[in-house]
Amino acid sequence: MGMIEVRNLTKRYGGTIAVDALSFDLRPGMVTGFLGPNGSGKSTTLRLILGLDRPNAGQARIGGRRYRDLRWPLREAGALLEAKAFPPGRSARDHLAALAASNAIARSRVDEVLGLVGLAGAGRRRAGKFSLGMAQRLGIAAALLGDPPVLLLDEPVNGLDPAGIHWLRELLTSLARQGRIVFVSSHLISEMALMAERLVVIGQGRLLADTSVAELAARGPSLEAAFLDLTSGSTEYRAAQPPAVRHPEASS
């Protein structure tokens, strides 16, 4: 299992281009952050890598193969695309047991990953009753189920409390140190600064930077300033400047 190669990946929905000739490589042994403003195409890129959507051009390969050609997908790449991606009536354990059966993963692994993400006591509860943070942990458990050498996680810190974010950061950096590919999307540069070694930055579906955190930080007064400067040309949804605050006395 070598690298993930994304080459010229392009996806249009109707007339809008969501991912535009995107190319990058992901290397094992480090956390790579996938950054971009809201609507920049991060989720679409992950869906294309997983073969959920068909690209209009280009391709993504995991260890030289397309995702759909993997022999045991969950043992070769684990993914978290969104929290709450399970029917509300099913228990967390049944959800994971179904996924484990699909890739001939030992049933004992279900309780193992539930313990690993801190849901050992909640395995029998209906997953629909989970908070967003617990649902996110269940999604991470599903990604880890096959003990895969590749992890692709879309906004995994969403909904986690500060202790949960700290836990996830430790978990992902230790998984990366074991020699796995860990690819984590986020729109929070501050979070990525604490976790990632490399960054793939996109805006409006195009690659803006494929760099190390240190290199990006060196481009501006701070990492955040450098990031905002990099993405300023491609931010689709931006609030208007806040109106000047008027003093109450001034209006009377």
Next chain:
Amino acid sequence: MTTFSARVPAGRYRFRHAARMEWIKLRSLRSTWWTLVVAAVGAVGIAVTVGLNTENAAGDLTNNALAGIIPSLLLTGVLGVVFMTSEYSSGMIRATLAAIPRRPVLLAAKAAVLAVLALTLGEAAAFIAFFAGGATLPAGIAAPALGQPGVLRAVLLSGTSFCLIGLLGLGLGAIIRHTAAAVAVLVGGVYLAPSILGFATHHIAAYTPILIIGNSLSTTKPVLCGAAAAQCPHFLPPLAGLGVLCLYAAAALGAGWWLFARRDA
């Protein structure tokens, strides 16, 4: 840099792995079980009611005992729809396809698991309804026996209709992907079409699912309409009716498979 070496076993995932996943999914939802239990109880309850209210031995007593199959089918049809559409409404489809990316394998596994469960329950419901309907006939009216001509065939074929309407629902779910819309098409196609077509042309009406089930599959003798014989459709013989019903299920599944294999998830 050491590269993490995954312990990936030899071989690859197959149909049986996908089927195991789908079986766990289907059995771990309580709605599956109450849907099927209500369907079976409804079929048997109507058989008992019809049995108790039978006045004479004229007509097809086997067909009467199986009268509850048709309303119950709606539930297995809906189960088939929801088995597919809940994947989309819950977002589970992405986890499912990440586990089994070859979509034809996945849909085949879903169809097989649903078919086995619906067939088992459908046959059980048909046989229990048949015996319950016979047992509750008033004194003096002989209950039909499985050994009489056409009776075993009528009961067996009625049981298969649960499976076929379930598969029709699954196919519609794969085509339409939204629960409410797919259920509406199912109800429209299976329950309303005969009454609408019945006014237009009787001969086409004989090809609609519930008239096939009610007047072809579950009968021991050809249905005649007595005084209204001039307007009576020529109902299909039992096995031809079964064939047409299989075609409907296959067409829905085929179209669903074609779209499922091509569309973004």
